[in-house]
Amino acid sequence: MMGRWLGTMLWLWLMSPALAASLDAASINNAEYRSKASAEDKIDAAIVKAQVLLDRAQFSPGEIDGKLGENAEKALRAFAEAKGLAFDKPFTEEVWKKLVEAIPDPAIIDYKISESDVKGPFLEKLPAKMEDMKALNALSYTSPREAIAEKFHMSEGLLQALNPGKKFDRAAETIAVANVGKKDNKLGIGRIEIDKTRQTLKVFATSGELIAFFPATVGSKEKPTPSGILKVVSADANPNYRYNPDYQFKGVRSKEAFTIKPGPNNPVGSYWIGLSAEGYGIHGTPNPSKVSKSESHGCVRLTNWDVGLLGRNVKKGTPVEFVEEPKAGGKS
Template structure:
């Protein structure tokens, strides 16, 4: 009964007016009733697919219960792996494959005293302001929870209407992403600027995981070719050098930015064998795959940590734009 109550909460907050609450509840609890997920769709069916894709290591990026460009690429990558028609839609055949994972899509998380205490502080937009902080931690509890559960802060609000999220012991409904199995070691990675993805491959060249990525811009195009991972750093400091950025302000100066999830390179940096280029995290997960970068390959913080564990020093990274 408790599980059903929680699912009905989700239905009430996510279901569109045309979708009855019972239908939304059945979608999350009964695989056989899941509806197709198509472009421009939103609601419980989309969230269900996002969580299952995330746990299958075909990341939809920041989950928000809405079909967007990063979800489309996740679906396509999953369909290629499972040798399904590559449509970008979660059709009946794709649902059957996704729902081999039958674990609950949502779980209850209880806020701890540490969650509530933080510390949290606003993050300045400019590098000079960032350089004054002793750490680049989260700006709010909602931001921290969003990263932990791979979703937008707005989705957490919609899943938990009327809850302040300011009290230890408060129970929240969150995407159940903790059940994802650890990734095996990858032999190489393929970064495709046209697709906006980073794909991990095994020794036979078979893909087994895919993540949305921001991969450069017309000012700083992705450096095509084969490169190697020279080193890996987690929770890195960032050394800002305005000479390396075409859009740096005239009065900018070099700066050391402390480590933390809101550091410009996020929670990890994989150094590549081309100077000044790497694979790294980001403080803005909602922009991954949707905005351009300064040439480096950006992933969400939770995705880059998976890549760090799978892609070791010496691994080959192929970068292509078409």
């Protein structure tokens, strides 16, 4: 009985919030596959590692937060599909082995905060209403922590958990960050497929191979995305956002058109990929944690880093096909 009691107490201690203190680069880089991850609302070292490796492989889990949520599961399934593995469940040992094999670099590395990271300017507060954004000179980050978290595709919560007691507004401070690689990754894009039901975007090579995946927010019931095949007509970094009163967005009372200046917290984020249906595009977002979990105004919304990768590689004329899963009982 004493042995069982001690075992129970040990288990309770391991599952307690105090364990968060042990979350560091070593615990993540040395993490091994476990058949059962922590609860969805808990940061798990193995899930952090898997998310970073997925990001490096161009199968984005969205925001790297260390939790086995919907977007991480979507990315794991897409990676398994691309590698010809079974994906009856999202996280398997076979998928883990392929990830580690494909990306041998450490998942977490040290980073020295630079002067440009803390220079700003930063917004004191991001306005909640679009009309209040039009007077701002730029839709900048609200803090160095937000900027650094986005630079390394991380949630601010995970960045803070990895760096307890660290100050993100101090140049030369060394912190632990996700090893997401460089921005100059090349994708030989043949076509793009956007699944309106599953809220995903897949990139295929001209050979037909699935080479990249991104979770996405795809329209809404009120303002659905188009159907069929469109084409890319433009790709622009740091776009202005132009509001047209004909859009009649909820919460926007202006009867006149207005423009919101560029910045990562602009309503369309830091990149715009225009499509051949007027007013529709693929763009970024100021809220990466909400990708595929909230509705859009008809466009396709990705994290700023994902749409940046796509925008730097896409070409005019690239076909973009919108597909929709058949209803239950329908033909496939």
